[in-house]
Amino acid sequence: VIRVQVDGWEEWRKAAGRLLQLEQSPDQVLWAENSLFGEDLSPGAEQEWNDAEFERLGSAAACHRSEERWDLLYRVLWRLRNHEETLLERVTDPDTMLLVRMAREVERDCHDMKAYVRFRKAGEWYVAWHRPAHRVVRRTAPFFMRRFRSMNWSILTPDTSAYWDGQELRYGPGMPRSAAPAGDELESLWKTYYANIFNPARVNPRAMQRDMPKRHWNTLPEMELLDDLLRGAEKRVQEMESANKEG
Amino acid sequence: LHLAEKLAILSDAAKYDASCASSGSNVRRAGKGVGSTEGMGICHSYTPDGRCVSLLKILLTNYCIFDCKYCINRISSNVRRARFSVAEVVSLTLEFYKRNYIEGLFLSSGIIRDSDYTMEQLVEIARTLRVEHGFKGYIHLKTIPGAQDELVQKAGLFADRLSVNIELPTDEDLRELAPEKNRPQLERNMATVENKLAEFRGEKKAPIYAPAGQSTQMIVGATPSPDREVLRTADLLYRSYRLRRVYYSAFSPIQDAHPGLAVRARPPLLREHRLYQADWMLRFYGFRVDEIVPLARPELALDMDPKSAWALQNREFFPVNINKAGKEALLRVPGFGTRTVQKILRLRRVQAVRLDDLKKMRCALERAKAFVVTADHTPGRLLERADLARYLAPAGEQLELAL
Numbered sequence: 001v002i003r004v005q006v007d008g009w010e011e012w013r014k015a016a017g018r019l020l021q022l023e024q025s026p027d028q029v030l031w032a033e034n035s036l037f038g039e040d041l042s043p044g045a046e047q048e049w050n051d052a053e054f055e056r057l058g059s060a061a062a063c064h065r066s067e068e069r070w071d072l073l074y075r076v077l078w079r080l081r082n083h084e085e086t087l088l089e090r091v092t093d094p095d096t097m098l099l100v101r102m103a104r105e106v107e108r109d110c111h112d113m114k115a116y117v118r119f120r121k122a123g124e125w126y127v128a129w130h131r132p133a134h135r136v137v138r139r140t141a142p143f144f145m146r147r148f149r150s151m152n153w154s155i156l157t158p159d160t161s162a163y164w165d166g167q168e169l170r171y172g173p174g175m176p177r178s179a180a181p182a183g184d185e186l187e188s189l190w191k192t193y194y195a196n197i198f199n200p201a202r203v204n205p206r207a208m209q210r211d212m213p214k215r216h217w218n219t220l221p222e223m224e225l226l227d228d229l230l231r232g233a234e235k236r237v238q239e240m241e242s243a244n245k246e247g
Numbered sequence: 248l249h250l251a252e253k254l255a256i257l258s259d260a261a262k263y264d265a266s267c268a269s270s271g272s273n274v275r276r277a278g279k280g281v282g283s284t285e286g287m288g289i290c291h292s293y294t295p296d297g298r299c300v301s302l303l304k305i306l307l308t309n310y311c312i313f314d315c316k317y318c319i320n321r322i323s324s325n326v327r328r329a330r331f332s333v334a335e336v337v338s339l340t341l342e343f344y345k346r347n348y349i350e351g352l353f354l355s356s357g358i359i360r361d362s363d364y365t366m367e368q369l370v371e372i373a374r375t376l377r378v379e380h381g382f383k384g385y386i387h388l389k390t391i392p393g394a395q396d397e398l399v400q401k402a403g404l405f406a407d408r409l410s411v412n413i414e415l416p417t418d419e420d421l422r423e424l425a426p427e428k429n430r431p432q433l434e435r436n437m438a439t440v441e442n443k444l445a446e447f448r449g450e451k452k453a454p455i456y457a458p459a460g461q462s463t464q465m466i467v468g469a470t471p472s473p474d475r476e477v478l479r480t481a482d483l484l485y486r487s488y489r490l491r492r493v494y495y496s497a498f499s500p501i502q503d504a505h506p507g508l509a510v511r512a513r514p515p516l517l518r519e520h521r522l523y524q525a526d527w528m529l530r531f532y533g534f535r536v537d538e539i540v541p542l543a544r545p546e547l548a549l550d551m552d553p554k555s556a557w558a559l560q561n562r563e564f565f566p567v568n569i570n571k572a573g574k575e576a577l578l579r580v581p582g583f584g585t586r587t588v589q590k591i592l593r594l595r596r597v598q599a600v601r602l603d604d605l606k607k608m609r610c611a612l613e614r615a616k617a618f619v620v621t622a623d624h625t626p627g628r629l630l631e632r633a634d635l636a637r638y639l640a641p642a643g644e645q646l647e648l649a650l
Contacts, residue, residue, distance in 0.1 A: 148347075
C-alpha cells in the first residue's frame with residue numbers, strides 16, 4: 001500500500017498521474033490529509049490524462065469536506081482509465097452518483113458564498129465573516145475580485161481568509177468571527193427594505209427555509225426580523241381584509 | 248420624509264411585482280465602478296413569503312395619475328406617498344451593492360406628470376449609475392405605457408432587462424380595471440424594444456443592449472378570465488416579442504381596495520403555481536396551449552399538475568418506452584423534468600435503463616410509473632384504470648413557487 005498526502009486539487013492531480021504511471025490500483029492507495037507517517041510516493045514520471053468532464057467534477061469535489069473524496073476521485077479516474085471510458089455516462093453508477101453529488105454540493109456552497117457574504121464597512125475596507133460548508137474560499141474569491149475590483153475587501157472564514165487590496169488577491173489563515181466588524185450603519189436601511197418588500201398575504205416559511213440554508217442565518221442581519229415578520233403577518237392580512245370590508 | 252421612511256413606502260409599493268430575477272445577462276461592461284453580471288442570477292436573501300431577494304426593487308415614486316383598480320398606488324387610493332430623488336436611488340443602489348446585499352436595481356414608478364417625463368426619470372437614474380458611477384451590476388427598468396418610442400429604446404442602452412406589465416389576460420379586462428391602459432399600447436413598448444434587439448442581433452459592433460431581454464407580468468384572479476386566456480396571452484407574447492419570462496401574480500389583497508373590486512380573501516397561490524407549471528410546459532416541454540387548456544376545459548386542474556392532467560386525458564399516447572422514445576416524448580411523461588430526460592438519454596447510450604435507474608435519478612417515480620416501459624417494467628393495465636388519477640395527485644404535494 002502506498003500512502004499519499006495531498007492538499008488540494010492540483011496536488012491530487014499530480015499524485016494521481018504518478019499513481020497511474022505506477023499502475024497502482026485504488027485499493028493499494030491510502031489517501032490522507034495530514035498523515036503522521038508522511039507519504040511514500042516517490043517522485044517520477046506521471047501519466048498524462050485529460051478528461052474535461054472529470055476535470056470539472058473532480059476539481060469541484062476536491063473542495064468537499066468529506067474524507068473519502070480523494071479515494072473516490074482516484075477510484076473514478078482508475079475506472080475511467082481501465083476499460084470503463086463511459087463511466088461518467090453511467091449516471092446511476094454509485095461512484096458516478098457520489099462524485100456528481102459532491103460536486104453539486106460544492107457548487108451550491110460556492111453559490112451560497114456569493115449570495116450570503118455580507119460586507120461591513122470599516123474605514124475604507126469592507127470586511128465579511130462567512131462560514132462555508134466546504135473549502136470553497138479559493139474557488140469563489142475570484143468572483144468577488146471581478147465584482148468588487150475597485151474596493152478593498154476581506155472575506156474571513158474559519159479555514160481560510162481572502163484579501164483584495166485593489167491589486168492582488170491573497171489568502172491567509174482562518175479567522176474567528178470576532179475579527180470582523182460587529183455592524184454597519186447601512187444595515188438598518190437594509191432591514192427596512194427587507195421588512196417592506198415582503199408580502200404578508202403570501203407567507204410561506206417552508207419555501208424560505210428550503211432555499212436559504214440555516215447555517216448562514218446568523219450572519220445575515222435581516223434574519224433578526226424573521227420572527228417578528230412571521231408573527232405579524234397574519235394580523236396584517238386580517239386588518240387589511242376587515243378594513244376593506246368596512247370600506 | 249427621511250430616507251428610511253421613503254424606502255419603507257416605496258419598497259412596500261413595489262412588492263406586487265413578482266419578478267426579482269437577475270439572470271440572463273452575461274456581458275462585460277466598461278467602467279471603473281463596482282459590479283459584474285455573469286449570467287446566473289443570485290438570490291441574496293429570501294423573505295418569509297419564500298420569495299427571492301436579488302434586486303433592490305423599488306418605485307421611484309408611488310404618486311400616480313392612473314387609476315388601475317387592482318393597484319395600491321392608483322390615484323384614488325389613500326396610501327402615503329413618497330418620491331425618491333435620482334441621487335437617493337443611485338446611492339442606495341451603490342451602497343447596498345457594495346455590501347453584497349443585492350445584484351442590482353429593479354426600478355419602476357407610478358406615472359407622474361406624464362408617461363414621457365416618468366420614463367425620462369427612470370432612464371436618467373440608469374444612465375447616472377452606468378455613466379457617472381461606472382456601475383456594472385444588474386439593472387431592470389420598467390418601460391412606461393404611452394412613453395415615446397425613442398425614450399423606451401434609450402432605456403435598453405443602460406438596462407439589462409426591460410419590462411412592461413401586460414397586467415391582465417385580456418383587453419376587456421384592462422378596459423374594466425385599468426382604464427388608462429390598453430393592449431396595443433402595452434404591446435407597443437414590447438415591440439419597440441424587440442425591434443431594437445432584432446436590429447442588433449447578429450451585428451458584431453452592436454452596443455450592449457438589454458442583454459437580459461424582456462419580461463412581463465400578468466395578474467391572475469382579479470378578473471374571471473380563465474387559465475386558457477392567461478396562457479394564450481402568455482404564448483402570444485413569448486412568440487411575438489421573444490419575452491424571456493412571463494410572471495403570474497396571484498391577485499393579492501391590498502390596503503384600501505377599490506370598491507369596484509370584489510373583496511377577495513387570500514391570493515390564489517395554487518392557481519398561480521399551476522400557471523407556472525403550464526408555462527414551463529409551453530417553453531421547455533413542447534406543449535401547445537390547446538393541449539394544456541383546450542376550449543372544452545379552459546381551467547387548469549388544481550388537484551394535480553397540468554402535465555399529469557394532460558396524460559390522463561391522452562392515455563393513448565402512452566406507454567412511452569424510455570429506452571427508445573425520442574426526447575419530445577420523454578418530456579411528456581408526468582414526473583420527468585428536463586434533467587431526468589437528459590440523464591435517461593445519456594444513460595441509455597451505454598446501457599438499458601431499468602426502473603431502479605429511474606429511482607436513483609430521483610424523478611417522481613410514483614407518477615411516471617404508470618406511463619413508461621423500462622427494460623424491466625411495463626405499466627400493463629395500470630394505464631387503463633379508472634382511478635389512475637389517484638397515482639398522479641400525491642398527498643401533500645409541496646407548494647413550491649417557480650419564481
